Amino acid sequence: MITRHLSRTLKTAARDFPVVTVTGPRQSGKTTLVRAAFPRHSYASLEDPDARAFATEDPRGFLAQFRGKVILDEVQRTPDLFSYIQGIVDQADRPGQFVLSGSQNFLLLHGVSQTLAGRCAVLRLLPFSRSELVGRSVKDLAKHFRPGRARKSAAEVDPAELFETLFTGGYPRIHDKALDPRTWLASYYQTYLERDVRDLLSVGDAEAFGRFARLCAGRSGQLLNVSSLAADAGISHTSARRWLSILEASFVIHLLRPHHRNFNKRLVKSPKLYFLDTGLLCYLLRIQRADHLVSHSARGAVFETWVVSEALKTYYHRGVEPQLYFWRESSGHEIDLMIEEGTSQIPVEIKSGQTVASDFMAAIDYWRNLAGQPQAVAGLVYGGERSYTRQGTSVLSWSDWA
Numbered sequence: 001m002i003t004r005h006l007s008r009t010l011k012t013a014a015r016d017f018p019v020v021t022v023t024g025p026r027q028s029g030k031t032t033l034v035r036a037a038f039p040r041h042s043y044a045s046l047e048d049p050d051a052r053a054f055a056t057e058d059p060r061g062f063l064a065q066f067r068g069k070v071i072l073d074e075v076q077r078t079p080d081l082f083s084y085i086q087g088i089v090d091q092a093d094r095p096g097q098f099v100l101s102g103s104q105n106f107l108l109l110h111g112v113s114q115t116l117a118g119r120c121a122v123l124r125l126l127p128f129s130r131s132e133l134v135g136r137s138v139k140d141l142a143k144h145f146r147p148g149r150a151r152k153s154a155a156e157v158d159p160a161e162l163f164e165t166l167f168t169g170g171y172p173r174i175h176d177k178a179l180d181p182r183t184w185l186a187s188y189y190q191t192y193l194e195r196d197v198r199d200l201l202s203v204g205d206a207e208a209f210g211r212f213a214r215l216c217a218g219r220s221g222q223l224l225n226v227s228s229l230a231a232d233a234g235i236s237h238t239s240a241r242r243w244l245s246i247l248e249a250s251f252v253i254h255l256l257r258p259h260h261r262n263f264n265k266r267l268v269k270s271p272k273l274y275f276l277d278t279g280l281l282c283y284l285l286r287i288q289r290a291d292h293l294v295s296h297s298a299r300g301a302v303f304e305t306w307v308v309s310e311a312l313k314t315y316y317h318r319g320v321e322p323q324l325y326f327w328r329e330s331s332g333h334e335i336d337l338m339i340e341e342g343t344s345q346i347p348v349e350i351k352s353g354q355t356v357a358s359d360f361m362a363a364i365d366y367w368r369n370l371a372g373q374p375q376a377v378a379g380l381v382y383g384g385e386r387s388y389t390r391q392g393t394s395v396l397s398w399s400d401w402a
Contacts, residue, residue, distance in 0.1 A: 002175070004033050005138035006125050009319035011037055013121035014096030018089040021116075024125035025251035025276070026103040026192045029172040033125060034071050034099050041099060042070040046077040059084045069097050076102040082116060089119055103250075121319075126251065127170030127277050129313040131402050139314055139402060142341040145348075145377045145394045157385050157399045159354060160291070166302050167290035169279015185283040189213075208235060212243055216253060216273060217284035221301035223328070224255065224273045244273075251276055254312060259325035259338045259345065268328045278306045303352035303398070304336060307381050310402035311337065333366050347378045354384040361391055 006022075010033065013020045022030050035043060044066075046052045055062040055078040063084055075081060085098055100120075131138060168174060168181045171188070212233040219229065230240035247253045255271040275281040285298055293299050308324070315322035323340035327347065337348040347367050351360050364378045379394045387400045 001032070001036065002128065002132055002172070003135070004029065004125070005129070005132055005313075005317035006123060006319070007033060007037050009317070010034070010123060013123060013319065014038070014099065016095060017119065017121040018093050018095060019085065019098045019100060019116055019120040020096065021100045021102070021120055021122045022125055023102055023122065025127070027171050027173055027188060028103075028125050028127050028251070030101040030103070030125050031073055032172070034073075034101055038069070038071060038096070038099055040069070042066045042068060043073070044070065045073040046081075047074045052077050055081055063088060069094075069099070071099045071101070073101050074103065075100045086116055086119070089116075093119075123319055124251075124316040126309070126313050126316055128172055128175060129170065129310055129317065129402055130165060130399075131314075132317075133170070133175065138318055140318075141311055141314055141402070142339055142346060144396060144401075145339075145346050145379045157397070159383075159385070162303075162383055162398055163290040163293040166278045166293055166306055167282050167287065169277040169282070171277065171279060174279070181279050182283060182288070185280055189280070189283060208233065209243070212240070213247075214284050216244075216247065217275065217281050218298075219273050220253075220275045220281055221304045222273060223268065223270045225270065252280070254309070256308060256324065256326055256337075259327045259340070268330060272326055274305050274308045276309050276312070278302055278309065281305055300352045303383060304350045307350045307398070307401060308337060311339075314402050327367065333363060335363055335367055344377075347376070349378075349380045350382075351380065352383045354382070356380065356382055356384065356390065356395055361393060364393055365391075 044051050174184050226240050230237045254274045257271050325338040327338050328334040335347040336350040339346040368374050368376050381396045381401050387397045388395050
């Protein structure tokens with residue numbers, strides 16, 4: 001079994017809190033993780049209709065059947081259960097007493113915030129990161145760029161591996177069972193996005209929702225213009241905002257917020273839209289094979305999406321809230337990714353090309369001059385194989401990124 005970086009954080013949280021909640025998208029490996037981390041805990045899945053009926057009709061009796069610590073899976077299916085869990089942990093505050101998991105973040109966290117605030121640690125599990133797949137420890141991204149850090153060239157990497165990584169994505173079942181990504185992701189899209197998310201949105205028109213999801217995919221890596229998105233999807237502005245919020249809460253997309261450091265320039269206020277799994281993104285973009293990405297018009301956007309999603313995983317899987325932004329002026333100058341480290345910021349440019357061109361550094365140089373920090377720590381992540389330092393900027397191969 002592939003070791004998940006969140007495992008250590010999960011076990012630590014269970015020593016400090018009576019309740020630990022693991023949330024994330026469906027099929028990201030939450031059940032496998034919590035059962036492997038706590039093999040002595042009892043287990044019940046609220047997806048099981050019988051267990052759900054028992055918990056709904058007799059919550060006290062349902063919880064009383066567990067004599068020790070317990071894992072409750074898909075607990076958002078029975079929202080009234082949170083109040084009874086609160087009563088139990090208030091009477092006997094034992095660490096790790098309840099481990100909860102669920103894939104509907106908007107329902108799960110509502111129950112946690114309403115009844116278990118202060119008693120519960122909330123952790124997020126996303127699909128596999130590349131570092132998990134290759135067996136590397138989780139990284140602190142800011143350490144990549146510290147002055148004086150020795151640069152090591154990436155191990156010999158087949159250039160085709162990058163496109164396979166982007167095309168396949170990180171959902172565990174694809175890797176565990178060596179499944180064809182398009183076949184599995186087609187089923188995932190139909191059973192999860194079209195069923196769960198669309199039902200929660202009360203969207204009757206499956207075609208409209210499918211069109212909306214694909215339009216979002218076409219905008220991954222771009223500034224979000226809700227009015228344009230709504231018009232192209234043929235829905236109202238209000239519906240578009242609501243659908244976006246549900247997709248974000250479902251861990252399908254992430255809205256990267258702009259950094260508003262004041263350089264006496266007019267900065268954009270709109271977020272940028274990213275998918276959290278490039279395999280699902282490629283499926284929605286109708287990319288048929290990994291090698292099609294070599295010359296595909298969306299190659300740059302898919303690569304940028306991967307870099308951002310891998311960065312988010314390094315934070316979430318350490319149990320840390322991501323301090324990630326982008327920076328853009330209304331005149332068009334932009335830094336793809338800003339890593340906030342204490343009171344300082346690290347600008348990072350993202351380029352899918354396999355050769356570093358001199359103009360790749362232009363945005364970083366502009367930002368440094370504007371900030372009055374010509375030697376500011378900065379980074380470039382690109383699609384090539386070597387990692388080194390150039391013009392005071394840490395150049396990282398994609399295979400060294402996360």
